[in-house]
Amino acid sequence: MHVLIVEDDPKTAALLTSALRQEEFEVSLVADGESGLQRALGEVFDALLVDIMLPKRNGLSLVRELRHQGRTTPVIMLSARGEVEQRVEGLNAGADDYLPKPFAMSELLARLRSLLRRNVVHKAAVLALADLTYDVGTRETRRAGKRIELSSRESLLLECLLRAEGRVVSRRDIIVSVWEYDFDPGTNLVDVYVRRLREKIDRDHTPTLIQTVRGLGYALRLQP
């Protein structure tokens, strides 16, 4: 997977590059909007990470021009400025996703993967891990064949953790996909819901599947 990063802040660029390389992405880096656009038009990339504030040509204009030229390469916009209006602006310009700073690398990687997956395979109808199964359509959940009743938010939480395929999901990503809040709720809502879900799917079962990764979030996987 080849990703083009368009970012002018050298430290952020270095961090993004090393985080993506660690996950075995091939990374190219440019520091201004104009050369970013030239490379995106001239070469083939699987995805673009574009900062909004860039010298020579800003990120929004880059994406707009890219789409204008008929390119459908998935784009994630990164920005330190405002949340909602910037998000709308970014998506209107043709970006596929928008990630406000400060973000966690795990969040970025999760969004990137889901974007790439969206491009390649269709969504599975039944998600499974060990003896846990979840039907995306009917939200039917079973552990060791026994049916488990989940509230709608609990199902969404489970789905969100299962879709991460064992990777850590941050609280913010959980908030976004389960509650669809675009704000920091300032409560321990996520922790409370995870505790409830753990009660329902992990109690009396081995191995336990829901894991707390302190400082980062939660993961649904077999071993730490």
Place this chain on the structure above:
Amino acid sequence: MTLRRRILFYYAATLSVSLVIVAFWSWFEFNEQRDAALRGGAEAALKHNPLVETVEIILLGGLPALLLGIIGGSLLMRRALRPIEELTEALEKTTASNLAEPVARSGNGDELDRMSAVFNGMKERLGTSFTQAREFTLHASHELKTPLTILHGTLEQMMGDTTTPTAHRERITSMLEEVQRLSSIVGQLAFLAKADAGLLETPHGTVALHDLVRDLVEDLTLLSAAQNISITLDACQSTHVNGDRMRLRQLLLILGDNAVKHNHKYGSITLALHQDEAHVTFRITNTGPALPPDLRSRVFERFLRGDASHSSTVEGSGLGLSIAESIAKSHRGTLVFEVIEGDRTQLTLSLPSGH
């Protein structure tokens, strides 16, 4: 012309006129007396009583001057003082949000006109410093976001690095948690700075508030379960308001979370949603240690937290209610804090009802 000079001229003129009248009348009386003496001798001259003559002179020369002094003076003063009244009214209406509008000036260059000019100058400087403070917070919060991203990312990589010793992991975890707390405060500050600058998007769309309240009850039931707090939804009339669905959700969650955090074990929370012709009212009441009286008027202040004995156990940045109030205001509503009987805390949100 200055006010002082105007009053001086007026009284000088009044006194001069009065002097001329007195002089003329005296001259007339003296002449009359002299003519009488010439025609009829001392006998006739003595018929004129000096006391009566003096009174006559005073009445005819002094009284008009006195009346002119009183009536004209009071009219003059009223006119002169009107700018002060206007200025006082303008001062009363001055708030942080209309510092850019200058007070109307008479333009006649008197002391009060100068005062209006000075006041306008002060308003302008005050406005500039307000704007600077707002922009500073806004820029500072934006500038902090990139370093926070780098810090968080670097710590994440250290956690993911298999060569990081276990002893360090615990510390890195705690640093990660603090970076997240910092990020959340920075986000809240940016939100408030935007609200202060009037940049919160103007509400759009119709929101079914009763749906949001039901969602809130679901969240609160779980959030408060650990403390065995009972949640009661007293009334939930079907209500619609004009506004931003996400911001209203945020507002309700802040109020709900506040009611859980400042509660005690086996306490209770009561919610009610009503609508009348003009307003939609959402009320949330909770048991628990109420805020001490001296802090009640400051409840929407930033970073204010209850007294030290309670706050140590209460998590949060102290910005929640301030954000809630900003959202209420941006929806042309109000948020009122009260402590009612039984030491219960009550927050009442009132929004104009939408149709």
